[in-house]
Structure formats: C-alpha cells, structure tokens
Amino acid sequence: MALTAALAAGWWSCVDHPGTTSDITVSDYPVPEGFPPIPIPRDNPITSEKIALGRLLFYDDRLSRNGDLSCASCHRQSHAFADTLAVSRGSDSETGLRNAPAIVNIAYSGAWFWDGRARSIEEQILGALTSPIEMASDTAQVAQLLAHDEHYRQLFLQVFGTAPSARDAIRALATFCRVLISGNSRYDRYRRGDSSALSGAEKRGMALFFSSRTGCSGCHSGPNFTDNAFHSIGIHTHYYDRGRYYVTGNEGDIGKFRTPTLRNVALTAPYMNDGTLATLDEVLEHYNTGGKPFVNKDPRIRPLGLTRQELADLRAFLQALTDSAFITNPAFAQP
Ligand code: HEC
Ligand code: HEC
Incomplete structure (x- = not known):
C-alpha cells in the first residue's frame, strides 16, 4: 500500500539523533522491531541491574523532601507515565505550571522538558529531583538517605562499585526512564x-x-x-x-x-x-x-x-x- 511505503521511508530519518558528539554512543539493549538502538551517554551504559535500581528509586517517595512523592506520583504507568492532573502538585503541595508529560520513548528525543531546557535525561532528572514544584529535594538529602539504607548501599555497590551518591542515583533513574520504550500499539x-x-x-x-x-x-x-x-x-x-x-x-x-x-x-x-x-x-x-x-x-x-x-x-x-x-x-x- 502506497501510504505504508511512504510512512516507512520516513520512519526514523527525522529523529534528531544526538549521536554526533563523542560522549554519546548506542546501547545494544533490545528494542521493538524497526526501532534504532537506544542512544546513551558513554559513561552511563544500560545494564539490567541499573534498570532495577532505577526502578526502585522511581517508586521511592523518600526521595522527595517531605517523603510524600515519588516520581511515579506524577508519572503513572497506567497513564503511560503521565499525570491525570492538569498541572502537577509538588512536595509541599506547591502547584506547578505544567502538565506532567508521558515518559514514552524519550531516549530518542534531542531535548527534554516542554521548553527543551534539559540537554540530557540525566540533566532533566536532576531538575525533577530538586525543583520546588516537583520533589523539592536536594542532592545532599538524597545521598544521605541512600547511604543510610543497607539495601541501597548493597545495590549501589553492585551497580556502580561505590557507596550511593546522588549522581549515580540520577544515572540509574535516567536508565530506567530510557528503557520505557513503547512500540507495540x-x-x-x-x-x-x-x-x-x-x-x-x-x-x-x-x-x-x-x-x-x-x-x-x-x-x-x-x-x-x-x-x-x-x-x-x-x-x-x-x-x-x-x-x-x-x-x-x-x-x-x-x-x-x-x-x-x-x-x-x-x-x-x-x-x-x-x-x-x-x-x-x-x-x-x-x-x-x-x-x-x-x-x-x-x-x-x-x-x-x-x-x-x-x-x-x-x-x-x-x-x-x-x-x-x-x-x-x-x-x-x-x-
Ligand atoms: C505546527 C505544529 C503542529 C501541528 C500542525 C499539529 N500539532 Fe498537535 N501539537 C503541537 C504542539 C507544539 C503541541 C503542544 C502545544 C502546547 O502545549 O502548547 C501539540 C499538542 C497536541 C496534542 C496534545 C498532546 C499532549 O500530550 O498534550 C494532540 C492530541 C495533538 N497535538 C494532535 C494533533 C493533531 C490530531 C493534529 C492535526 C489535526 C495536530 N496535532 C497538528 C504541534 C502541532
Ligand atoms: C510533582 C509531579 C512530578 C514529580 C514528583 C516528578 N515529575 Fe517529572 N515532570 C513533571 C512535570 C510537570 C514535567 C514537565 C516540566 C516541564 O516541562 O517544565 C516533568 C517532566 C519529566 C520528564 C521529561 C519528559 C520529556 O519528554 O521531556 C521526565 C523524564 C521526568 N519528568 C522524569 C521524572 C523522574 C525520574 C522523577 C523522579 C525523580 C520525576 N519526573 C518526578 C512532574 C513531576
């Protein structure tokens, strides 16, 4: 069918692939048929242990300042990791201006947030953790929480070979978000x-x-x-x-x-x-x-x-x- 052929020709060609800079490479993580490999920062490879750690962090509300919100509070799987509120309510019930977007195939974007201000998923997640209208946390608080949790200490040792840090927590969260790939509609x-x-x-x-x-x-x-x-x-x-x-x-x-x-x-x-x-x-x-x-x-x-x-x-x-x-x-x- 002509329409299908035309669609196929343009399938991935217009994706703004950030693969031109030397600190970006691609992962061999499995993707749906017809999808290109997932672009990743060279210093943050995808491993199944890292995905598991990122997933644990994604659902952990202790990461927010008041311990009342996890990433999943605003990014709900049943809604393709979007929110059902018009504008999301942050820790401290601070209301933001913006609707929480779906987290779907974001590995292939060239810029993140509605205004594109984040240039990597890692940068984007640092923003989510620290924004007063999202988790309202800070990196010191996150590092301290994780360092005092025996289970996290073991997992960070396994995944990164070191004690927990906010930087590595962000790497794990970014990895979990990166593999939220949807291609089976x-x-x-x-x-x-x-x-x-x-x-x-x-x-x-x-x-x-x-x-x-x-x-x-x-x-x-x-x-x-x-x-x-x-x-x-x-x-x-x-x-x-x-x-x-x-x-x-x-x-x-x-x-x-x-x-x-x-x-x-x-x-x-x-x-x-x-x-x-x-x-x-x-x-x-x-x-x-x-x-x-x-x-x-x-x-x-x-x-x-x-x-x-x-x-x-x-x-x-x-x-x-x-x-x-x-x-x-x-x-x-x-x-
Ligand atoms: C000129 C570019 C452009 C065209 C043409 C366009 N869109 Fe959009 N669309 C956007 C942008 C940009 C937004 C977000 C706008 C905003 O939030 O202010 C959007 C938002 C949407 C949304 C809401 C998605 C969400 O998650 O909030 C839907 C649904 C949508 N468009 C469908 C369509 C359909 C159907 C058409 C054709 C009738 C169309 N768009 C034509 C650029 C476009
Ligand atoms: C209080 C609700 C809330 C919480 C909690 C929250 N987010 Fe978000 N998230 C948002 C909103 C709102 C945006 C859009 C903000 C913007 O564009 O300025 C967003 C944007 C994003 C995006 C960008 C998607 C894209 O395509 O640009 C990602 C990825 C994301 N969040 C992941 C996370 C992760 C990981 C966490 C936990 C560390 C988290 N979010 C916690 C509300 C939330």
Whole structure:
C-alpha cells in the first residue's frame, strides 16, 4: 500500500539523533522491531541491574523532601507515565505550571522538558529531583538517605562499585526512564504488515492524519509523532508560561512548546503544556477551528473544516496509538 511505503521511508530519518558528539554512543539493549538502538551517554551504559535500581528509586517517595512523592506520583504507568492532573502538585503541595508529560520513548528525543531546557535525561532528572514544584529535594538529602539504607548501599555497590551518591542515583533513574520504550500499539502492528490490526475508521483517521489537509504529521512526525521542535498552536491569546522563550530569550519563541509524542495519547489527558484541554475531542475541536489568535502561532494551525465523521475517525486513529503491553508491562511496575 502506497501510504505504508511512504510512512516507512520516513520512519526514523527525522529523529534528531544526538549521536554526533563523542560522549554519546548506542546501547545494544533490545528494542521493538524497526526501532534504532537506544542512544546513551558513554559513561552511563544500560545494564539490567541499573534498570532495577532505577526502578526502585522511581517508586521511592523518600526521595522527595517531605517523603510524600515519588516520581511515579506524577508519572503513572497506567497513564503511560503521565499525570491525570492538569498541572502537577509538588512536595509541599506547591502547584506547578505544567502538565506532567508521558515518559514514552524519550531516549530518542534531542531535548527534554516542554521548553527543551534539559540537554540530557540525566540533566532533566536532576531538575525533577530538586525543583520546588516537583520533589523539592536536594542532592545532599538524597545521598544521605541512600547511604543510610543497607539495601541501597548493597545495590549501589553492585551497580556502580561505590557507596550511593546522588549522581549515580540520577544515572540509574535516567536508565530506567530510557528503557520505557513503547512500540507495540495496533498502529505498530499494522505497520509491520498486519493489515487487520486497524479498523476502517482508524485507517480513515490515519489517512487524514498524514494528509496535507490536516497537516498533523508535519509536526507530529516520525516514529514518535514529534519533530522535537517548538511551536505555538494558539492555545491562548496570552501565554503566562512563555515556554521556549525561557531558553532562548527570543520573543519569537514566546508561547512555543515542544511537540509532544502522540504515542499512548488516549491515556494522557488532560492535554497541552498546561493541561488546558480536557479530552481528545476538545483537542480536535481546537485544531478544527484553527485555535486562538496569537502572534507566534504557527501558520499551519488554521481552520480545517473537518466533518463530525472525520473528527471521529481522527480520534479513532489517535486511540489506536495505545500500547496496552507497555502500560501493563510488569518490568516497569512498582517493584
Ligand atoms: C510533582 C509531579 C512530578 C514529580 C514528583 C516528578 N515529575 Fe517529572 N515532570 C513533571 C512535570 C510537570 C514535567 C514537565 C516540566 C516541564 O516541562 O517544565 C516533568 C517532566 C519529566 C520528564 C521529561 C519528559 C520529556 O519528554 O521531556 C521526565 C523524564 C521526568 N519528568 C522524569 C521524572 C523522574 C525520574 C522523577 C523522579 C525523580 C520525576 N519526573 C518526578 C512532574 C513531576
Ligand atoms: C505546527 C505544529 C503542529 C501541528 C500542525 C499539529 N500539532 Fe498537535 N501539537 C503541537 C504542539 C507544539 C503541541 C503542544 C502545544 C502546547 O502545549 O502548547 C501539540 C499538542 C497536541 C496534542 C496534545 C498532546 C499532549 O500530550 O498534550 C494532540 C492530541 C495533538 N497535538 C494532535 C494533533 C493533531 C490530531 C493534529 C492535526 C489535526 C495536530 N496535532 C497538528 C504541534 C502541532
């Protein structure tokens, strides 16, 4: 089928592979069929012991300042490691500005956070641990907690050959996040040749998604449905959270956010950087009307004139991106 061939040609080619610098290499950790090897920092190889340690830390609420939040409080496996709140509540019940994104195939991104301010997953996790609106912890507190826990001391000795440190805890957490790979949705099965994996409505939605009429795949491109670039899609007429502007200082970047993946998107409501749209139907309505006027809005966001039936087909396609094996994989669950 022509559409399938066209999709396959562009499959991984537009991924912003950070493999050009000498401190990045790739892992031989197994990935789904058709996926490239996982890029890793040379000094943080993936081992099964490190994944197990990272998983333990990910679910340990003692890492937060008040001992009341773990990474998993905001990144829930049943929701593809996203949150169900519009904006996450941190330790001390400090409310943040932003919606916790899904942690899905983030190993292949070139920048992390909604504004792309983190340049590695390790840097990103240091941010999560210490941010007052997330764990509100500090590296000294984490190191001390781990050093006083006999089980952790043994595990760190096994994995890193030394006593626990915050730096190595971050390496283990980053490794666990790196292997949260999802590639077994019905859409993936269809791509691998099972033409019965998608229903009629889902196939019609897929054709619309990849058509110039909607332009969806212009930004939600490649295997992760993201160009890893920053755009404003006119969610607001005034952006209180300035997004990419905080990184570049460029006024043209106000209100721009990184294109999120659409893998497992049916599970990650509410939507957008601030969780402002509650359902997929609201998101599709937003695109169909062309969004709100805003100076930096991408010109591709314009009224689409889709019928009720076409909107329902698009929604059906987005729902076919759910990977139920990923959200029930016991290897990723609370140990
Ligand atoms: C209080 C809720 C909360 C907690 C706890 C939390 N996070 Fe997050 N996480 C968020 C929010 C909100 C963002 C988006 C922030 C932004 O873009 O500025 C985020 C972003 C991320 C991302 C970036 C994903 C991407 O694609 O850019 C990763 C990875 C991540 N968190 C991992 C973790 C880990 C590991 C922990 C535990 C050490 C953790 N988070 C704890 C709310 C939370
Ligand atoms: C110009 C680039 C661009 C185009 C075209 C585009 N999107 Fe998006 N999409 C984005 C960005 C950027 C965001 C996040 C915006 C924000 O948070 O302010 C987003 C968010 C979303 C979300 C919410 C995901 C989440 O996790 O919150 C969905 C669903 C979505 N888009 C679907 C679509 C569909 C369907 C189309 C076609 C009708 C489309 N997009 C067209 C860039 C684009």
